[in-house]
Amino acid sequence: xxxxxxxxxxxxxxxxxxxxxxxxxxxxxxxxxxxxxxxxxxxxxxxxxxxxxxxxxxxxxxxxxxxxxxxxxxxxxxxxxxxxxxxxxxxxxxxxxxxxxxxxxxxxxxxxxxxxxxxxxxxxxxxxxxxxxxxxxxxxxxxxxxxxxxxxxxxxxxxxxxxxxxxxxxxxxxxxxxxxxxxxxxxxxxxxxxxxxxxxxxxxxxxxxxxx
Amino acid sequence: xxxxxxxxxxxxxxxxxxxxxxxxxxxxxxxxxxxxxxxxxxxxxxxxxxxxxxxxxxxxxxxxxxxxxxxxxxxxxxxxxxxxxxxxxxxxxxxxxxxxxxxxxxxxxxxxxxxxxxxxxxxxxxxxxxxxxxxxxxxxxxxxxxxxxxxxxxxxxxxxxxxxxxxxxxxxxxxxxxxxxxxxxxxxxxxxxxxxxxxxxxxxxxxxxxxxxxxxxxxxxxxxxxxxxxxxxxxxxxxxxxxxxxxxxxxxxxxxxxxxxxxxxxxxxxxxxxxxxx
Numbered sequence: 001x002x003x004x005x006x007x008x009x010x011x012x013x014x015x016x017x018x019x020x021x022x023x024x025x026x027x028x029x030x031x032x033x034x035x036x037x038x039x040x041x042x043x044x045x046x047x048x049x050x051x052x053x054x055x056x057x058x059x060x061x062x063x064x065x066x067x068x069x070x071x072x073x074x075x076x077x078x079x080x081x082x083x084x085x086x087x088x089x090x091x092x093x094x095x096x097x098x099x100x101x102x103x104x105x106x107x108x109x110x111x112x113x114x115x116x117x118x119x120x121x122x123x124x125x126x127x128x129x130x131x132x133x134x135x136x137x138x139x140x141x142x143x144x145x146x147x148x149x150x151x152x153x154x155x156x157x158x159x160x161x162x163x164x165x166x167x168x169x170x171x172x173x174x175x176x177x178x179x180x181x182x183x184x185x186x187x188x189x190x191x192x193x194x195x196x197x198x199x200x201x202x203x204x205x206x207x208x209x210x211x212x
Numbered sequence: 213x214x215x216x217x218x219x220x221x222x223x224x225x226x227x228x229x230x231x232x233x234x235x236x237x238x239x240x241x242x243x244x245x246x247x248x249x250x251x252x253x254x255x256x257x258x259x260x261x262x263x264x265x266x267x268x269x270x271x272x273x274x275x276x277x278x279x280x281x282x283x284x285x286x287x288x289x290x291x292x293x294x295x296x297x298x299x300x301x302x303x304x305x306x307x308x309x310x311x312x313x314x315x316x317x318x319x320x321x322x323x324x325x326x327x328x329x330x331x332x333x334x335x336x337x338x339x340x341x342x343x344x345x346x347x348x349x350x351x352x353x354x355x356x357x358x359x360x361x362x363x364x365x366x367x368x369x370x371x372x373x374x375x376x377x378x379x380x381x382x383x384x385x386x387x388x389x390x391x392x393x394x395x396x397x398x399x400x401x402x403x404x405x406x407x408x409x410x411x412x413x414x415x416x417x418x419x420x421x422x423x424x425x426x427x428x429x430x431x432x433x434x435x436x437x438x439x440x441x442x443x444x445x446x447x448x449x450x451x452x453x454x455x456x457x458x459x460x461x462x463x464x465x466x467x468x469x470x471x472x473x474x475x476x477x478x479x480x481x482x483x484x485x486x487x488x489x490x
Contacts, residue, residue: 006432007432007433007435007436007439008435008436008439029428030426030428030429030431030432031428032427032428032431032432034299034435035226035228035229035297035298035299035300035431036299036428036431038428110302110304111301111302111439111442112299112300112301112302113300113302113413167443167446168442168443170304194325196435196436196437196438196439196440196442197439197440197442197443199323199325200325202322202325208331208332209332210332211332211333211335
């Protein structure tokens, strides 16, 4: 499986993270999204006419939507990652794409100088974070750590990156304790990998041994 | 703004990224940049032409009267090096804090974990720092650090040797052990464009001996490293870099930073700096 990847992309990270959590090897092909706009190059447009990243190629299958890639990575052996309630999972996958349009765009604006109506996208992002906070708080009252139940699903992986990177786009996560606990739960999952701006949980590692 | 600040050279764009004229900011002032054929130009808000130099992949200008040429990096001109434009990353921090972070080694194991450093190898051994009066630059030499993956071209951990050079108030050059060519230095620079005192565009640029890594991977590696720093830079307090001792307690590992701040104070460079009255 080949993932056409950009190291700073939240959507590419969803796929890298999902593959790491499922322990599925993928080959990463770096695309010079910034500053070269290589995702709009003729070679990349042949793979994905929409000119977006990520692109996942698995034999004859070419996927260009990150939600499809997450579904594709889940095998019958790991079917729990699809969740017990498909409608709930779909709802949060849809929510993830709205986070990408709000917080994701605010981040591209603030970090890579993309054109955006920054006040609008931040405002949308805050409204969505409040919604997410409320839901995760309700879930915790019911003894559930994740979006659709006690165990993580592709919906959590889809929503996590843009929420966790909100501060890159100038949106604070300070007011959302339930979101922060949820992010901590995701960062504690076996096989978790980081991306720039999302750090691993150093404090959960064993205390470092003294050097020889 | 004092002459001491306006008279320096600043990066304002990547040369390959300039096609049609566009506006940007420098030291809080609007400027316009553009090109005619191979010639680049920069104008201030009144339409006055500012000096322009295209060098090291970037366009440089000065709103004042620079009394010397833009610094040179002779090693970067050597044949066989790959010159890598990395593009800008915008950071809500003092331009001086961006440079200072670039000069710091102690954060590697904690911010660039398993790449530029790893626990338990956190010790920064003694190194040498000088303010070189003859060139008016800050240099740190004999810096050594254990790194799990020092560069895109490194396979496995190595003890990397570094030299740091502050060549202008907002531009620093790093000379670093070159994994495929022992005896040569890889060159990684941090060119910082001060938009305001608390906002900057950071233009990393590299001149490397690496014939095998795809360009996109070299750029990704550098952007990954810099983005790991960004959230730290944006949360540093005070927002401006304190030039006077007292606000922070430096340790042995901070010698370069101490020299950088001392040098900024000596040359009167206070843009993005916090100057506490004695």
